Amino acid sequence: MAYSDKVLDHYSNPRNVGSLDKNSEDVGTGLVGAPECGDVMKLQIKVNPQTNVIEDAKFKTFGCGSAIASSSLATEWVKGKTVDEALQIKNTEIVKELSLPPVKIHCSVLAEDAIRAAIHDWKKKQGADKPVAVETGR
Amino acid sequence: MENQESKTSSSLITPGDATSTCWSCGDMRAAHFCSACGKVQPPLPVDYFTFFALPRKLNLDPATLEKEFYELSRHLHPDLSARFDKREQEWSMEKTSQLNDAYRTLKDPIRRTEYLLRLEGVELEEQSKTATEKARATGEVKKQVVPPALLEEVFELNLQLEELRASQKMGESDPGLARELENRKAELEKKLAGLSEELQGYWDDWDRLVDSGSEEDRRKVRDKMVDLLNRRNYLRNLVRDVNEALGN
Numbered sequence: 001m002a003y004s005d006k007v008l009d010h011y012s013n014p015r016n017v018g019s020l021d022k023n024s025e026d027v028g029t030g031l032v033g034a035p036e037c038g039d040v041m042k043l044q045i046k047v048n049p050q051t052n053v054i055e056d057a058k059f060k061t062f063g064c065g066s067a068i069a070s071s072s073l074a075t076e077w078v079k080g081k082t083v084d085e086a087l088q089i090k091n092t093e094i095v096k097e098l099s100l101p102p103v104k105i106h107c108s109v110l111a112e113d114a115i116r117a118a119i120h121d122w123k124k125k126q127g128a129d130k131p132v133a134v135e136t137g138r
Numbered sequence: 139m140e141n142q143e144s145k146t147s148s149s150l151i152t153p154g155d156a157t158s159t160c161w162s163c164g165d166m167r168a169a170h171f172c173s174a175c176g177k178v179q180p181p182l183p184v185d186y187f188t189f190f191a192l193p194r195k196l197n198l199d200p201a202t203l204e205k206e207f208y209e210l211s212r213h214l215h216p217d218l219s220a221r222f223d224k225r226e227q228e229w230s231m232e233k234t235s236q237l238n239d240a241y242r243t244l245k246d247p248i249r250r251t252e253y254l255l256r257l258e259g260v261e262l263e264e265q266s267k268t269a270t271e272k273a274r275a276t277g278e279v280k281k282q283v284v285p286p287a288l289l290e291e292v293f294e295l296n297l298q299l300e301e302l303r304a305s306q307k308m309g310e311s312d313p314g315l316a317r318e319l320e321n322r323k324a325e326l327e328k329k330l331a332g333l334s335e336e337l338q339g340y341w342d343d344w345d346r347l348v349d350s351g352s353e354e355d356r357r358k359v360r361d362k363m364v365d366l367l368n369r370r371n372y373l374r375n376l377v378r379d380v381n382e383a384l385g386n
Contacts, residue, residue: 032282033289035368036262038375040292062296087277091270106263109270113280116270120279 003065004099010069015076018058020044028122032113034106039063041071043114045078045086047122052082059114066104070094070111083119170210170233178214178226181233185257186240194254195348196341200245207241248370251337251363258360262368283368292372295322299383306383316384323380326373333370337363 003011019042020027026046033040039062046056057075061068073094078086094100094108162177170179187194190206214230214237222230243249266283273280282289298319305312343359380386 031286031289031293033284033292033372034266035284035371038292038371040289040296040372042293060293060297062293087274090274091267106266109267112270112274113282116273116280117282 003069006098007065007069007100010072010098011065014059014068014072016058016072016079017060019060020046020056020058025049025125026122028118028120028125030114030117030119030121032110032117034063034067034110036106037064037067039067039107039110041067041110041114043071043074043111043118045115045118045122047083049126052084054078054081054083054086063110064104064107066098066100066107067110069098070100070107071114073097074111074115078115083122086115087119089115171213178222178230178233180225180229181236186243186253187257189236189240190244192244193348194257195345196251196254197345198244198250203241203245207237207245210237247334247337248367251341252367255360255364255367258356260360260364262364283365284372285369288369288372292376295319295376295380298322299379302383319380319384323377323384326377326380330370330373330377333366333373337366337370340366 020029022029022044024046026049028045028047030043031040032043041059041061041063043059044057045054047053048055057078059071059075061071074089077089089112091105091108091112094111095105098108100108161180162172162175171177172179185194190203192198211234214234243253262283269280272278298315302312302315302319305315340359340363344356344363347356347359
């Protein structure tokens, strides 16, 4: 099976490889895996607390070319989007952009999972940061 | 004398109960050969357990399976095709390929388990996609199928492997890192052995429930096996990758 040009481009020249400080309040980390093929993908986002805009994104993926390309593309797409906008990204859009064949659709699912997991982690941190409203009504 | 012979040969060659009639002689037929005239019967689209006349159970005796395999192979062998008519020749070829697939799948404990889970409706990829779509629609968090701690371990070990490969590429050796990876590999292999033991327990549960369990009970054991095989996949890949990186 041949990879599409776009997959090859992301694979040989991946964008945003690396890591962000996972302990930072503004950083959300998503670590997800696809056990069928043994892939593991880490995607991190840095969110501006005032605007909720994702200002930076990094990834590191151990897996096939399609998994690397999917996560590379995911980091490109989330950058500049608000958290809510990023949650709208669908795996099918990744499939379309990279012309992934049916056997590689799970790679795009993994990338969407990674975005969601990273945002969830960030949201959790924001929640924990703020004092919890307690109902005191009698 | 006749009785004695049927006792020693395979039940697949001379089966006891027949389900339909032989195309050739019209007698009640067996799964693979007619019990009356011995003619090859047309192949049926059956699962591998049925092919070997086995119940859908996970504990099976490899020696018996192997014996059945060789016995059937011999009876379907193309060298015998002079004895067959044209249809029988085609059927025997088709059956031989079915036989080989069935044997390869059932003799391996892990492949056998995976195969049974597929028969029982487990579609890992499809289920993962559905869960992602649900998370998208509801905003709920998708539960990862492997524990986060294992994912962390896989990720960290992959980083170390990458480091080792990079230093090897530069022509440097890093005996400390190599030694650490050897130790990690030993741990992984221990974990794999532990999983095999755990799986055996589920096999026993499953086989018991095939005879006397509820759908619900079987589903629980089925899910435990899926879970275990997912973890096992990662560990097996890691051992393979460490071996490769260390040049073992």
